[in-house]
Amino acid sequence: MSDETDTPPPLPQSAASARRHDLALRIAVPFLVIALLILIWSAYVKLSGVPPYILPGPVAVANAFVTDWGTLAPALWVTTKITFMSLMLALVGGVGFAIFLVQSRWIELAFYPLAVILQVTPIVAISPLILIYAPSTQVALLICAFLVAFFPILSNMVQGLKSVDHNLINLFELYGASRWQTLLFLKLPAAQPYFMTGLRIGGGLALIAAVVAEFAAGSAGAGSGLAFRLLEAQYRLNIPRLFAALLMLSLLGVAIFAVTSFISWLSLHRWHESSLKREN
Amino acid sequence: MLPAEAQALSPKETRKRSLVVMQSVSKVFSSGTVALSNMSLTVESGEFISLLGPSGCGKSTALRIIAGLGDVTSGAIDWPSSRINSRGLPEGDISFVFQEPTLMPWKNVFDNVHLPLRLRHISKAAAHNQIMEVLSTVGLQDFAKAYPRELSGGMKMRVSIARALVTKPKLLLMDEPFAALDEITRQRLNDDVLRLWKTTGITVIFVTHSVFESAYLSNRIVVMKARPGRVHADLPLTTSLERDAHYRTSEEYRKACETVSHSLIGAINSAEDH
Numbered sequence: 001m002s003d004e005t006d007t008p009p010p011l012p013q014s015a016a017s018a019r020r021h022d023l024a025l026r027i028a029v030p031f032l033v034i035a036l037l038i039l040i041w042s043a044y045v046k047l048s049g050v051p052p053y054i055l056p057g058p059v060a061v062a063n064a065f066v067t068d069w070g071t072l073a074p075a076l077w078v079t080t081k082i083t084f085m086s087l088m089l090a091l092v093g094g095v096g097f098a099i100f101l102v103q104s105r106w107i108e109l110a111f112y113p114l115a116v117i118l119q120v121t122p123i124v125a126i127s128p129l130i131l132i133y134a135p136s137t138q139v140a141l142l143i144c145a146f147l148v149a150f151f152p153i154l155s156n157m158v159q160g161l162k163s164v165d166h167n168l169i170n171l172f173e174l175y176g177a178s179r180w181q182t183l184l185f186l187k188l189p190a191a192q193p194y195f196m197t198g199l200r201i202g203g204g205l206a207l208i209a210a211v212v213a214e215f216a217a218g219s220a221g222a223g224s225g226l227a228f229r230l231l232e233a234q235y236r237l238n239i240p241r242l243f244a245a246l247l248m249l250s251l252l253g254v255a256i257f258a259v260t261s262f263i264s265w266l267s268l269h270r271w272h273e274s275s276l277k278r279e280n
Numbered sequence: 281m282l283p284a285e286a287q288a289l290s291p292k293e294t295r296k297r298s299l300v301v302m303q304s305v306s307k308v309f310s311s312g313t314v315a316l317s318n319m320s321l322t323v324e325s326g327e328f329i330s331l332l333g334p335s336g337c338g339k340s341t342a343l344r345i346i347a348g349l350g351d352v353t354s355g356a357i358d359w360p361s362s363r364i365n366s367r368g369l370p371e372g373d374i375s376f377v378f379q380e381p382t383l384m385p386w387k388n389v390f391d392n393v394h395l396p397l398r399l400r401h402i403s404k405a406a407a408h409n410q411i412m413e414v415l416s417t418v419g420l421q422d423f424a425k426a427y428p429r430e431l432s433g434g435m436k437m438r439v440s441i442a443r444a445l446v447t448k449p450k451l452l453l454m455d456e457p458f459a460a461l462d463e464i465t466r467q468r469l470n471d472d473v474l475r476l477w478k479t480t481g482i483t484v485i486f487v488t489h490s491v492f493e494s495a496y497l498s499n500r501i502v503v504m505k506a507r508p509g510r511v512h513a514d515l516p517l518t519t520s521l522e523r524d525a526h527y528r529t530s531e532e533y534r535k536a537c538e539t540v541s542h543s544l545i546g547a548i549n550s551a552e553d554h
Contacts, residue, residue: 167378171382172399174347174348185399189384189387271429
């Protein structure tokens with residue numbers, strides 16, 4: 001037992017302020033790097049005298065971003081819609097199919113190869129067929145993006161559902177848990193980290209697939225997405241607009257990554273090793 | 281030492297109160313390994329039995345078979361004094377503590393202990409008092425909201441024991457529960473388990489490969505030998521002393537350890553000769 005007169009050891013010097021400092025650095029450093037790259041880009045354009053229809057400067061791109069907003073924003077909305085809808089479908093389909101697959105070894109043996117075949121066949125190669133069979137171009141794009149996002153979610157979920165602590169499964173068995181209870185209270189929560197990995201990969205791939213599928217479909221008009229605007233800007237040699245559309249796609253990708261990472265953090269930060277901070 | 285009530289019963293009455301009877305149980309794994317061969321064991325209500333033996337002698341297999349976690353290849357498990365469910369088990373009467381705490385890391389302590397009741401459709405609110413009571417029995421009433429990662433190894437094991445006790449089982453099966461813990465924590469948890477056994481009258485089957493642990497805890501030690509796993513000796517262990525820190529340094533404990541140790545050496549040697 002310690003003496004009551006002992007003074008407690010001093011607390012680590014303002015842990016909160018150290019955390020704030022760390023957070024500020026985490027935000028500031030990437031922004032500084034990006035700012036530096038933009039400066040280098042701007043300086044190169046000015047000093048090399050490269051024409052703006054080959055490589056526009058950052059100011060010209062920013063101008064195109066503002067002036068072409070009316071053309072690009074609806075296209076961004078179309079791409080965003082396709083990406084998120086396909087991701088949602090992939091989530092429901094991937095998790096549902098994974099649950100179906102792990103019900104028996106025979107089911108997995110019979111159906112898993114089909115999922116693999118769908119995954120390994122390049123989406124650009126399947127898209128002409130999908131364009132023929134789908135009732136509209138939008139549906140075709142949705143199917144393409146779904147097919148690409150579906151597999152990482154499926155394979156991660158299958159892995160997660162099969163990686164549950166065997167003793168916990170025994171414990172559920174011992175207490176007479178039904179199949180449904182074991183799935184709901186044990187297997188699905190235990191598979192969360194795997195699901196979150198699938199979600200993060202699937203989110204990024206859904207956007208890539210939505211763009212690639214639109215390139216393949218070559219759809220045009222009012223309902224077209226950012227991929228068509230990219231091609232259109234290239235044909236017209238409107239390179240600042242092309243850069244602006246590219247910037248929009250990057251920002252959309254970053255937003256998807258941020259949202260999926262946040263969801264992952266929300267679900268895992270209290271218990272999973274991947275989201276825990278250690279002080280040693 | 282058996283509780284006084286059990287000691288006073290006649291052999292016939294005691295047999296009537298047998299909790300579980302293993303009759304010539306054999307277990308052969310699909311790989312061809314014979315884990316158990318003709319093992320017979322009768323466990324009376326209120327006993328604290330240790331299954332002691334070297335690695336691979338089938339003690340954990342025997343425990344899992346009693347729990348219904350795996351079929352027997354031949355022989356039978358009988359529950360003379362229990363109502364049996366469709367799976368051939370006295371449902372609700374058995375609890376299991378694994379070598380690892382086996383907690384759900386995404387649930388806090390309260391929810392982990394709630395699990396067996398939740399599986400019986402008993403809500404958190406309805407089970408609240410029962411859970412807090414069992415948490416206070418293991419000294420964790422202030423940690424109900426903590427997550428497993430915030431607890432030490434010993435505390436996690438206490439949660440596991442609390443979860444096993446929350447259903448008020450008749451039989452507690454413990455599979456080397458303290459093997460991974462340090463000596464101090466292990467001794468403390470040994471005392472906790474003994475206290476729980478005395479106060480609840482529960483029957484305990486405790487798998488261990490520690491002579492000292494088995495001699496300290498049990499009133500009966502079943503020494504097993506390997507290749508194939510079977511019973512080598514069945515040693516009753518009675519003492520008039522209270523099992524506490526003083527008992528650990530007593531002559532009686534030393535003798536008990538010596539007897540058990542000799543039996544274990546005999547089991548190892550006879551398995552090697554086999």
